[in-house]
Amino acid sequence: MAIFGALKPKPMKKIAVFTSGGDSPGMNACIRAAVRTGIYKGLDVFGIYRGYEGMIEGDIKRLHSHSVSNIIQRGGTVLKSARSMEFKTPEGRKKAFENLSAHGIEGLVAIGGDGTFTGAKVFYEEFGIPTVGCPGTIDNDIYGTDYTIGFDTAVNTALEAIDKIRDTAAAHDRIFFIEVMGRDAGFIAVESGIGGGAEFVMVPETQTDLDAVVKSLKKLRKTKTSSIIVVAEGDDLGSADVIMKLVKEKIQDPSKEFKVTTLGHIQRGGNPTARDRVLGSRCGMAAVEGLLSGKTNCMAGIMNEQVVYTPFADCIGLPKPLNPDHLALIDILSI
Ligand SMILES: Nc1ncnc2c1ncn2[C@@H]1O[C@H](COP(=O)(O)OP(=O)(O)O)[C@@H](O)[C@H]1O
């Protein structure tokens, strides 16, 4: 007799976890949580080293509870990360599938950003290995989670640098352009700008009005002797250096000194903050629980303090806009 009804998820015995794309502080907490949740639920858990590159090369090892001891406080990723061109080809993905099959791996936890989820989606659609993602990027530009793992640490790193630059900017009456990371998104710039008391924040999401900036800077000079301008690396006008030169040219005031500091990869490293450790741990656990309950092709994120599973298609395809209240705050508080 045929029995109809909802299909029960096939019981899983072996899963693997990997980190891919840009690394971010808190990824280790996420790995640790995925590994230990898997073991707690009776699974064999494997680690894939160097993301999709390691999947293609078969760089896959069994992980135990002690394999993830003493990593929660560390930046970077113990599984290493890589950007893999070969995974973008059907041949590369076939090799990856063969390696996973050889280990009997039936489910994946993919920790990374939108590129990682794009790869995971294509791979799932081709080979059907259930995959749940965790949002690991400092940029916070992923739909389906209030914050991404690593964002809070990156903002705090940028903030610490801005505080230090502010001391010397004030001492010498200088105008500083500080470039923070954010190829396509201005979240780090906005939050570090608010926290650092920046006069202006320039982000890829909005068109930067150079004339308005110059006008305001000239006006501000009557009340302030130094200024901090935070520029996201992907601003439409270019890098902090390019923007500084454009502003300098327009201000035409030889008494004013302009300086540029590019913070760069220090924002990607360092010990994760408490927030990133908790977020990483929650997402890692939710990813494994999601896999075991039959979820796939989606990301485990946290929205309003609750675990939420969002299809990869939405995480990749839907925009995550900046909070307009944050932008207004910068304008008002910089007078
Ligand atoms: N369209 C795609 N098809 C297959 N794999 C992809 C695709 N886009 C990205 N990937 C894989 O995901 C990896 C990580 O993506 P990347 O954009 O570098 O980082 P992030 O995940 O941090 O956004 C890439 O190196 C590539 O191997």
Ligand SMILES: O=P(O)(O)OC[C@H]1O[C@](O)(COP(=O)(O)O)[C@@H](O)[C@@H]1O
């Ligand atoms: O030096 P890399 O690895 O290209 O990383 C730089 C990039 O990392 C980021 O912080 C995050 O990028 P991902 O989306 O790939 O995680 C970008 O803002 C920045 O341009």
